Amino acid sequence: MAFVHSLFGRSDYAIIGELVEPGLKVLDLGCGEAELLGWLVENKNVQARGVELSASKVQKAIARGVSAYxxxxxxxxxxxxxxxxxxxxxxxxxxxxxxxxxxLNDMLRVGKRAIVAFPNFGHWRVRVSHLFSGRAPKTDLFPYDWYDSPNLHYLTVDDFEETAKKEGWIIERRIFLAGAKEVTAFPNLTAEVAVYLFRK
Amino acid sequence: MNAATTGTVTTKIAQFGQLRLDSGATLLQVDCAYETYGQLNADKSNAILVLHAFTGDAHAAGISEDGKPGWWDDMIGPGKAFDTNKYFLICTNVLGGCRGTTGPSSIHPETGQPYAMSFPVITIGDMVRLQKMLIDYLGIPKLLAVAGGSMGGMQALEWAAAYPEMVAGAIPIASTWRHSAQQIAFNEVGRQAIMADLDWADGNYYGKSRPARGLSVARMVGHITYMSDHSMRSKFGRRLREKDAVGFHFGVDFEVESYLRYRGGQFVDRFDANSYLYITKAMDYFDVTQGRGASLATVFENTDTRFLVMSFTSDWLYPTYQSLELVKALRSRNRDVAFVELTSNYGHDAFLVEIDEQCELIKGFLAGTMKGLR
Known part of the structure; x- marks a missing residue:
């Protein structure tokens, strides 16, 4: 297990920050207030664009100097x-x-490569929660009640691996996180968040 | 909000020998009224041209000699959105206007009489061509930004289309890339109101009784389109003007009637009716793709200009879909565009009212654009 530093309190941001090479043209989907893009502009000199649904977050992103819409x-x-x-x-x-x-397919159409980070629904705590409560799983990672969850499509590490294989995507890097640690053994059970760098 | 101003400012006039117009006509001895705020830096990279809306003028910031604050004084000044400690701001009165720049009320150099309706029909492109002459005259090779709301936004887009190499950033606010049928329709009502006034006299009213009633009605219609149902409800509701019951007459009953009459009457004192005709016509003719290519996307296909596009939720005169058409066209060519629809109940007026909302956006965009130049 290796410790991962965090960026704005998020270890997935830290990993993505490492994965993006300097000077790239980067599009961040759901960029929020553009904390990550702002950091990439400052530290990796990327050309940044962001998309975000919330007007108030877009305002903060633009105020940060990032071309968000x-x-x-x-x-x-x-x-x-x-x-x-x-x-x-x-x-x-x-x-x-x-x-x-x-x-995902459109990401690979407009981008030469893609990075996806998602919460792993296969994590053991999710499984235990469901097994013993008999109710929709509620954990730190999935903290919502069934009626107010923004999540529409739950997926696990194994789900993504299988989809990638079926679609013929080439996975360049896969990084699994549990809190601020990187995990490698049994990621479908141990990873809270999975980060994939892949291409067509 | 920041109360600091740029202090007392004076409108200056630059004169140009001739101006070629889109109609094919040429204007001789054209005056361009302008004001500047802040200091141009050594490498002349901090100049921003601010573009006024329909009835604005060159006095955008600071206090004029007769004590009036500029129309965008909340946005331009030390520490404000357009920070005069960092940037050099320029604002002109548009061609066809009546506030120092040559327009229909100006004296024709050959006849010695006001142009009136002998003034040629002008376009947004003509306005921008005159501004370009002024920027050249001021020795500025490239503008950090062009910015404006409503008709000012149209000029900003025209700048970006006509002189892309001179525009690092464009900020069109509550604006459009072409006038819609509804926008043309409201302008036509205004023009017909003026021309139906007998005092208009085919435009030859200078030195005589001016078409005050027609111009006032035109302005009343305009004001309705600048507000929203919400802002009118909250500002006036059905409140009566200085009475407890309706009067069963056609004088003023409601507050909203009183307000419109007041604004209409006030406008007559500061605006020329013929300028109203010419400028609204220029707006109606505006379509930035005109003569430039098959689509909006092709017009800006290779532009290096960055765009910050803003619209307002309750603006039904320049609705968000018009801004979005521009944003989508830029995106389809992978150009640099930031966009946000700001929440406001003020209708089209929002661009002059919602200062705090726009301030941080403009600051961030200008800083990013400045950084990109280095």
Missing amino acids: QGDIEEALSDYPDGAFDMVILSQTLQETRRPMHV
């Missing part, structure tokens, strides 16, 4: 020409999209 991820993606970006990032939002396969 208010919009729906799927719609924004569909506007871009093929290969517009070196890297398209989707962090902790895949499970909230209405059509995740459509989003």
Whole structure:
């Protein structure tokens, strides 16, 4: 187990920060207030674009000097020409999209490579919660009641691996996180968050 | 909000020998009224051209000699959105206007009489061409940004389309890339109101009784389109004007009537009716793709200009979909665009009212654009 530093309190940001090479053209889907993009601009000199649904978050992103725009991820993606970006990032939002396969394929259309980070529904705590409570799992990672969860599509590490294989995506890097630690053994059980760097 | 101002400012006039117009006509001895705020830096990289809306003027910031604050004084000044400690701001009165720049009320150099309706029909492109002459005259090779709301936003887009190499950043606010049928329709009502006034006299009212009633009605219609149902409800509701019951007459009953009459009457004192005709026509003719290509996307296909596009939720005169058309076109060519629809109940007026909302956005965008130049 290796300790991972965090960026704005998020270890997935720290990993993505490491994965993005300097000078790239980067699109962040669901960029929030553009903390990550702002950091990438400062430290990796990337050309940054962000999409975010919330107007108040977009305001903060633009105030940070990042070219962000208010919009729906799927719609924004569909506007871009093929290969517009070196890297398209989707962090902790895949499970909230209405059509995740459509989003993933469009990410690989507009971007040469993609980074996806998502909470792992296969984590042992989720399994235990469901097994013993007999109710919709509620954990630190999935803290919502069934009726107010933003998550539409739950997936696990193994789900993503299988999908990637089926779609013929090439996984360049896979990093599994439990809190601020990187885990390698039995990631489908031990990973809280999975980060994938992949391409077509 | 920041109360600091740029102090007392004076409107200056630059004169140009001739101006070629889109209509094919040429204007001779054209005056361009302008003001500046802040200091141009040594490498001339901090200049921003601020563009006024329909009835604005060159006095955007500071206090004029007769004590009036500029129309965007909340946005321009030390520490404000357009920070005069960092940037050099320029604002002109548009061609066709009546506040120092040549327009229909100006004296024709050959006849010695006001142009009136002999003034050629002008376009947003013509306004921008005159501004370009001024920027050249001031010795500025490239603008850090062009920014404006409503018709000012149209000029910003025209700048970005006509002189892309001179525009690092464009900030069109509550604006459009082409006038819609509804926008043309409201302008036409205003023009017809003026021309139906007998005092208009085919535009030859200078030195005589001015078409005050027509111009006032035009302005009343305009004011309705600048507000929203919400802002009118909260500002006036059905409140009566200085009475407890309706009067069963056609004088003023409601507050909203009183307000519109007041604003209409006030406008007559500061605006020329013929300028109203010419400038609204220029707006109606505006379509930034005109003569430039098949689509909006092709116009900005290769631009290096960064865009910050803003619209307001309750603005039904320049609705968000028009801004979004621009944003989508830029995105389809992978151009640099930031966009946000700001929440406001003030209708189209929001761009002059919602200062704090816009301030941080503009500051961040300008800082990012400045950094990109280095």
